[in-house]
Amino acid sequence: MSTPGDPNVRVTPAVAATGLDQDAVLATENVTKHFGGLTAVDSVDFTVAEGELRCLIGPNGAGKSTLLELITGQLSPTKGHVYFDGIDLTDMPAHERIDAGLSVKFQSPHIYEGLTVAQNLQIPLQRTDCDDIRSATHETLEEIELADRADTPAGDLSHGQQQRLEIGMATTLEPTLMLLDEPVAGMSVEETASVADLIRSLNDDGMAFVVIEHDMEFVRTISDQVTVLNQGSIFRQGPIEEIEADEAVQRIYLGEDA
């Protein structure tokens, strides 16, 4: 679904660009974002392997959302590049990145509250080449455990159900990589567990994820690999157990420079 034939797109294998992981589906190279005199993201090389589920954590103001918006194209980097599936999409508009296989779910739900749950799913499906929208809608309803709410206006769903619906809307486009910004913020324990199950099931089917999250219990439940961002830079990367045991990581969460 990417457009390697497009002369405006510079095709460069992520590995060649970064010298990093051969299997990287996403690679940022030296990506930097200044807001006036503030450097929100500072020369970040962030990679995600094919099929990986990586959590991005860090204290408030670390640059997590800014990095996500640089990847999705909501923001343009001051310098650096973003490679996805071997394509340099640094200059590609956000909507084209979605077509290339990069989906995003921001913190607040972006759903059509006046339409039913099923109708919400049909909107993105109409953008695909799916020839049986009815079956595809049903399949997604089952996956997000909202089959019994198919005809309910989306505005009447609970917060957790709305988040699952939006993840379902993103999955209809069959993305290679889904980016989620704090998907369980404000959710009950049960709702959080249900979103964790959904993410794990989609990941088992091969979808890669980057999940920004503050809830460490949730991070522990879904993810093996964690990247810690601090003051705009990658501070640590590794398995969740190592990251949680790292005293320098603990210190940055207390607001002390490590």
Ligand SMILES: Nc1ncnc2c1ncn2[C@@H]1O[C@H](COP(=O)(O)OP(=O)(O)OP(=O)(O)O)[C@@H](O)[C@H]1O
């Ligand atoms: N549009 C903007 N204009 C100016 N400064 C911004 C803008 N967006 C973010 N910033 C600043 O960039 C820095 C990084 O912000 P960002 O929202 O990326 O951090 P974060 O790690 O996502 O934080 P949080 O966990 O609190 O959401 C902060 O100092 C923030 O105030």
